Amino acid sequence: MTMTLVSTITVGSGGAASIEFTGIAGDGKDLLLLISGRNSLGNFGSPLEINGSTANQSGIYLRGTGATTNNGTSTAVLGFINPNTYTANTFGNSSVYISNYAAATAKSVSHDGVVENNATASYLEIGAYLWDNTAAITSLLLYTFEGIYLEHSTASLYIIS
């Protein structure tokens, strides 16, 4: 197995509303997306568009909130980044692993994520998802529900072959 870093993006001083990787070559087996981020507002969700859409995504998650646990279903893969209300200068981390991204089958996706906060309220999550589409994945776009990715947020894309 070979794990190749394709690209790392570091958000600059102006922030960014989204980070997109396009033109992903189909010569690998799996994709790994690593995110370290902080939102300019109070939201910790960072959804993922695959080939320009969040359609055909579904999944389940298990979440710890710092005080309790819960679980549920989701219609979109959700990366975790720190809201700006959390401890200063901390970032949330997430990984998203997509199997058989170039195969003509539905794609299974797993993810885990944590946010950092020096308080009771904090979150970690693991999730299992399906992208029910047989097209090869050629683009991935991370965005925020509100606010923007703050400076020093990063996203790295690896191809596993």
Added chain:
Amino acid sequence: MSETPVKIVVDLSKPKGQRESIIELTQSEIEEREVMAAEAEAQRLVDEQAKADAEALRQSGLDKLIALGLTEAEAIALVGA
């Protein structure tokens, strides 16, 4: 920060050094984000209300157990911290 939000696009089909573009969002993209922000805020209010409801239920249960004669420590041991 920039007045107009930007998006970062990395076109991996291009040679290294030419891949990254920083593009200002269009007005329709900004409006789409405003809709998402409103939806996120609505969801946050729902979540906060659910959390408050759960805490109120927990406290109500604790109060009833204490009224039955349990100590607060015993009631918390049953209900959870």
